[in-house]
Amino acid sequence: MNGTKFVVIKFRELVKTAVFAILGVVIIIGLIYFFLPKEEQTAVYNPGTYYAQFTLNGEMAQVEIVVDKNNIKSVSLTDTPETISVFYPLVETTAQELAKEIVKQQSTAIDVSSQNTYTAQLILDAVEKGLAQASVSK
Numbered sequence: 360m361n362g363t364k365f366v367v368i369k370f371r372e373l374v375k376t377a378v379f380a381i382l383g384v385v386i387i388i389g390l391i392y393f394f395l396p397k398e399e400q401t402a403v404y405n406p407g408t409y410y411a412q413f414t415l416n417g418e419m420a421q422v423e424i425v426v427d428k429n430n431i432k433s434v435s436l437t438d439t440p441e442t443i444s445v446f447y448p449l450v451e452t453t454a455q456e457l458a459k460e461i462v463k464q465q466s467t468a469i470d471v472s473s474q475n476t477y478t479a480q481l482i483l484d485a486v487e488k489g490l491a492q493a494s495v496s497k
Contacts, residue, residue: 403429449478
């Protein structure tokens with residue numbers, strides 16, 4: 360004759376076991392998180408606004424570079440003499456296009472159009488000078 364066996368589990372013991380299991384998992388996850396090496400982002404730039412100048416046909420123009428500790432926030436052409444705007448009308452549009460790409464790629468290593476290579480290179484060189492000023496590792 361096969362008799363049916365009953366197993367009596369007290370609800371209180373079941374709850375205690377579940378709580379201790381959950382607590383154990385939380386402690387293990389906490390220890391793993393605590394002892395894993397953390398990637399510290401070291402600052403690339405000293406936050407602020409930096410200026411660099413370039414010369415175009417004897418006239419000085421200025422580029423403004425705004426950075427935070429890890430990113431290039433904006434690049435713009437400032438203090439452009441009227442003679443540059445008159446004789447080189449594509450300077451401002453070239454600077455705006457370059458600024459978008461520099462901020463997007465976070466680098467001055469970008470391709471420039473063949474129409475305004477000389478002007479674009481002057482602006483890129485000025486931006487690189489400004490970023491060198493902003494660089495933490497001077």
